[in-house]
Amino acid sequence: MPDPLRLYVDAQFTSPYAMSVFVALHEKQLDFDLSPVDLGALEHRAAGFSQLSLTQRVPTLVHGNFSLSESSAITEYIDETFAQGTALYPAEPRARARARQLQAWLRSDLMPIRQERSTEVIFYGPASAPLSAVAHQSAKTLFQVAQALLPDDAENLFGEWSIADVDLALMLNRLVMNGDAVPQRLASYADRQWQRPSVQSWVALERPLR
Numbered sequence: 788m789p790d791p792l793r794l795y796v797d798a799q800f801t802s803p804y805a806m807s808v809f810v811a812l813h814e815k816q817l818d819f820d821l822s823p824v825d826l827g828a829l830e831h832r833a834a835g836f837s838q839l840s841l842t843q844r845v846p847t848l849v850h851g852n853f854s855l856s857e858s859s860a861i862t863e864y865i866d867e868t869f870a871q872g873t874a875l876y877p878a879e880p881r882a883r884a885r886a887r888q889l890q891a892w893l894r895s896d897l898m899p900i901r902q903e904r905s906t907e908v909i910f911y912g913p914a915s916a917p918l919s920a921v922a923h924q925s926a927k928t929l930f931q932v933a934q935a936l937l938p939d940d941a942e943n944l945f946g947e948w949s950i951a952d953v954d955l956a957l958m959l960n961r962l963v964m965n966g967d968a969v970p971q972r973l974a975s976y977a978d979r980q981w982q983r984p985s986v987q988s989w990v991a992l993e994r995p996l997r
Contacts (some may be wrong), residue, residue, distance in 0.1 A: 790851025792819035794834070797845050800992045801906045804858035804958050805846040805950050810898070813871035813985035833959045845908055859890045862950050875950040886944070886951040889936065893954050899925040904961035910990075911997055913965040926962060926969075933959065933973050942979055954978035 794812060796805035800823070810901050812819050822911045824830045824845050832842050840847040847856040850863070855861050866875040872903065877883045881984050899922035908914050916928065933955060959977040963969050969977075 789854075791849075791948075792817055793822055793849040794819050795822045795840070795845050795847040795849070796823050798823035798995065799961075800989065801910050801912075802845060802868050802993050803906050806989045807858045807950060807954055808846045808848060808861045808865075809989050810983075810985040811865050811950055812836050813988055814950075815865055815869050817865075817869060817872070831832065832858070859887065859894065862890075863887075866950075873948065877945040877947065877949055879945075882945045885936070886949050889944070889951045890954055892932070893958050897929055897958065899924045900929065900958070900961055903969070904965055906957070906961065907997075908965040908967075909957070909960055910994060917968060918997060926967070929958060930970055930973060933976075934970065937976060939971070939972075942976075953983070953986060956986075 792812065793833065794805075794808060796802060796809065798897075800806075807822075824836060826845070830836060831840070831845060836847075837843045839849065839854050841854070842856045842974060844856050846858055846861060847854055848861045850864075850868075855864055860879060862875055875885050899919065903916070903918055903922045936955075943949065945951070957979040959969060959973055963974050963977055
């Protein structure tokens with residue numbers, strides 16, 4: 788019997804990083820159990836989970852007696868461990884490195900967008916406040932990077948789909964789904980990525996009322 792897989796995610800199902808791993812597991816056609824963690828109740832600090840997750844964060848993936856947190860580390864582990872299903876990263880070394888670079892940048896930069904357009908605007912409804920000047924500047928940077936990476940008339944960033952497409956689409960959809968101005972080419976790209984069945988499986992999860 789193969790080692791079982793269990794994915795710990797936020798109980799609201801709004802974490803972009805939990806979504807990335809959830810999508811990766813579906814793309815790899817892997818069976819796994821999903822365990823919500825109530826971050827508001829500090830369940831991630833409780834003894835059981837803190838002993839399981841080195842960084843006490845979601846997502847955390849447990850594979851047999853091995854556990855791993857931090858989403859891009861998890862998606863790389865999944866891709867390198869399981870040959871079945873869809874490849875999560877490009878095969879060509881430079882494209883693969885670029886995909887990893889994009890993932891790291893989306894997780895470490897663009898803080899004004901992440902603060903003013905949290906993923907709640909996607910899963911619960913739009914925010915009423917307009918973007919601040921600094922968030923507008925972050926959006927401009929996001930658009931410049933996305934347009935530089937996305938070839939004209941391309942469905943994906945690197946030819947074949949990769950997990951980086953989901954991560955970029957989610958960042959763009961923070962703006963698109965809130966009604967903020969996004970270049971049409973990028974908005975169309977984000978919408979196409981959002982229709983992927985693995986993504987829609989995450990969207991369809993039943994979320995608690997706010």
